[in-house]
Amino acid sequence: MLSEFDLIKQYFTRAKGGRAVLGIGDDCALLAPAAGMQLAVSTDMLVEDRHFFAGADARKLGHKSLAVNLSDLAAMGARPLAFTLALSLPEANRDWLAGFSEGLFALADAHGCELVGGDTTRGPLNICITVFGEIEPGHALRRDAARAGDDIWISGTLGDARLALAGYRHELALDEDSLAQAARRMHTPVPRVALGRALAQARLAHAALDISDGLVGDLGHILAASRVGATLDLDALPAGAALARQDVALRRRFTAAGGDDYELCFTAAPSQREAIVAAGRATGTPVTRVGRIEAEPGLRMVDANGAPLDLRLAGWDHFAS
């Protein structure tokens, strides 16, 4: 008879064929980054009721668990290589395992990112993925690399994931189409791997990060690490399709501090504008200029006319009371 342990293994065991020297099944996996390449590493833990609702769709959860990690590679400009998965489960449910592994591997395969190791245990639902990518030495898009005079860019659109949350929480009434549209952005974020690679490989951008806790809070990390300030044009922020139908106050709030966007925020010299627009086109990723890095510390927010706005926005703190 199959133990539950064997059952779980079944769903995560696949035919060999990745780039790992040794994959699942030994004490360690063995990776050999291409000659001369550095290894980028990131880890994210997703917890029920914190990062997703109890009873969340398993397939989407599989997608999102890996997507948020690939987004970290994208923000560094690294090419995905492999990942490990540690999973704590209250029970070994076939339907859940089938859905989760399907969503996970669909995204992994799309990025040539091989599952090379893992751990499963019984406990409260918890998903911890560590992802590995390759990057040319000196090409990584670091948070401390923004320079005064840089443009600030955003990939894709912002705020729809936050709009979906507002809908689920009944903070506002959304029509069915808007909620469905916004919910897709919340549950199945698209990691901007191709754009991140293009920016890093050709050294088009200076600093970058992925927006997970809200643009204002996350941009603050770049400003602090780079010891610079910025002016952000809140009305230039590209709103998600569902959010775009809401009023301007909500648009500003949710694009600037929504969270769960997994878009890239990056800075680049104005001389790179054409190249960046071309990279966006080549990788099928919308890119929008939304502000400017300045020597003066602090973050100044303005409207379309350049008039100051004070939204008292802060990034989303997982431990904020």
Add this chain to the structure above:
Amino acid sequence: MLSEFDLIKQYFTRAKGGRAVLGIGDDCALLAPAAGMQLAVSTDMLVEDRHFFAGADARKLGHKSLAVNLSDLAAMGARPLAFTLALSLPEANRDWLAGFSEGLFALADAHGCELVGGDTTRGPLNICITVFGEIEPGHALRRDAARAGDDIWISGTLGDARLALAGYRHELALDEDSLAQAARRMHTPVPRVALGRALAQARLAHAALDISDGLVGDLGHILAASRVGATLDLDALPAGAALARQDVALRRRFTAAGGDDYELCFTAAPSQREAIVAAGRATGTPVTRVGRIEAEPGLRMVDANGAPLDLRLAGWDHFAS
């Protein structure tokens, strides 16, 4: 005011000085394995009530969380390089964070293993560490490399961690000294990194793994992967100091299938016996020969006289009902 999030960060932020190109604080850490070396990767997740008791001493838990991961590197023969830590905590308690980080870093520093990234979130207590090590290509001690005729070796002693569990569960009455001695083995396992390195570097061993779920079950993984069988002399198994004072039936059971030992089990050609004993001496690690790999499939257990024993032992299955 410090948010809880900042508070946690404090305990895990340290002066720069490791071998990572880029450590904590960006979207990814950057690692550069030494030229020509492969990267060994392993991940382990520790859950309250499953891998440790609720209210477990934080310092010991910090030690053990990293120790079980370093033990996987040891079993591969890899040199520790760096690790990531993902932590889900019900609350940010200063005493707990101070103790946990102290235990964690004491062991990390002893092995020159740098914390390069992580994630913290609120949720049920869950500790997920992913560890990275370097290994010469072709030198890794893989589970599928055992050969008929190999000796089977064990590092250190077995069974004391299981004895402590029996004491805690009141399965048997232990005197205070025995319980304290056994408990040390359970709470602060010593990863056999130096021995693993010595075996791999000089290619003294063929197959290896670390014993986490009990010798019989874990040795089974080597036999299955290598398509061989074995005879194991249960009376040759080195018992922990506390277990050695128990009767022979309990000694056999707990050394053969105890679990939580984190000793190495490895196989090597008989021609390497002297070199292995010398490697054990050079690294301060006791090594004991306990059996033989054979072409005939299956695991045969015998007593000191070579008479067959049938203990119906099985490895510890985290999902066994």
